[in-house]
Amino acid sequence: MAFQFKRSMILFAALVAGSAAAQQLKPNVPPAETVEQADARLAQVKEERAVAENAFAAQEAVCYTKFFVNNCLDKAKEQRRLRLNELRAIEIDANHFKRKYAVDERDRDLEQRARKDADDAAKNAANPPRPKADPAAKPRPQPLAKTPAQRQAEHDARVRERAAQDAAQAGERARKVEQFEAKQAESKQRQEEIARRQAERAAKKAKREADAAAKAAADAERAKQKAQQK
Numbered sequence: 001m002a003f004q005f006k007r008s009m010i011l012f013a014a015l016v017a018g019s020a021a022a023q024q025l026k027p028n029v030p031p032a033e034t035v036e037q038a039d040a041r042l043a044q045v046k047e048e049r050a051v052a053e054n055a056f057a058a059q060e061a062v063c064y065t066k067f068f069v070n071n072c073l074d075k076a077k078e079q080r081r082l083r084l085n086e087l088r089a090i091e092i093d094a095n096h097f098k099r100k101y102a103v104d105e106r107d108r109d110l111e112q113r114a115r116k117d118a119d120d121a122a123k124n125a126a127n128p129p130r131p132k133a134d135p136a137a138k139p140r141p142q143p144l145a146k147t148p149a150q151r152q153a154e155h156d157a158r159v160r161e162r163a164a165q166d167a168a169q170a171g172e173r174a175r176k177v178e179q180f181e182a183k184q185a186e187s188k189q190r191q192e193e194i195a196r197r198q199a200e201r202a203a204k205k206a207k208r209e210a211d212a213a214a215k216a217a218a219d220a221e222r223a224k225q226k227a228q229q230k
Contacts, residue, residue, distance in 0.1 A: 031093055035101055038094040045087045045094070052087070056080040074194055078187055085180055092176065096169060103162055110155060118148040 032038040056076055063072035146154075 029090060032097045035098060038097045038101075041090055041094045045091045049084065049087055052080055052083045068198065071194060071198055075191070078191065082184065082187060085183065089176070089180060092173065096173070100166070107155070107158065107162070110158070114148065114151040114155065117146075117151065121145075121148065 029041070032041060056079070059076040059079075060073060063069055063076060066072050
């Protein structure tokens with residue numbers, strides 16, 4: 001019995017440590033503002049996902065020491081599912097920021113390159129280089145350079161494409177948030193149903209024990225009366 005008690009205390013301590021670590025990253029954290037923040041949150045999500053799994057394993061071991069094993073396991077599984085959903089939402093936001101930042105960086109580079117090309121074209125137009133005549137050389141066809149207007153049109157098309165992608169991703173994120181809230185409501189309802197069933201079973205058990213005690217008392221009283229009659 002002492003060994004069983006010591007084992008239960010160790011499992012309980014592991015569960016408490018895992019639960020405390022899982023609270024470091026809250027579900028409703030503000031969006032990342034830098035790539036470093038996004039990378040840090042992704043790394044922390046990975047660590048806390050492992051913490052959630054370890055906490056579930058510890059709670060699962062504790063459940064097998066209890067009388068209502070299945071009820072305890074249901075609660076532990078529900079807690080793990082909710083925590084993993086919270087971490088997944090944070091992970092989606094961090095990855096979205098990193099993708100958007102990469103697209104913005106690429107567009108800024110393209111804009112700078114377009115301005116530089118336009119400046120170079122203006123300088124060349126103002127001071128055209130003197131052609132070097134070479135009668136023996138055959139003229140080679142030169143590739144047509146894109147004009148500043150063409151580059152601007154391509155940039156505008158990329159901006160429109162990125163806006164459409166962001167709009168599509170925003171709709172997907174809203175759908176996932178709605179699903180997450182619906183699952184939370186469903187989880188709460190399941191927990192209430194579990195609590196109700198436990199209360200009903202406890203009430204039935206208490207009634208059976210009370211009936212058994214009353215019957216035993218009645219039997220004892222009858223036996224006492226019979227003994228007095230003899």
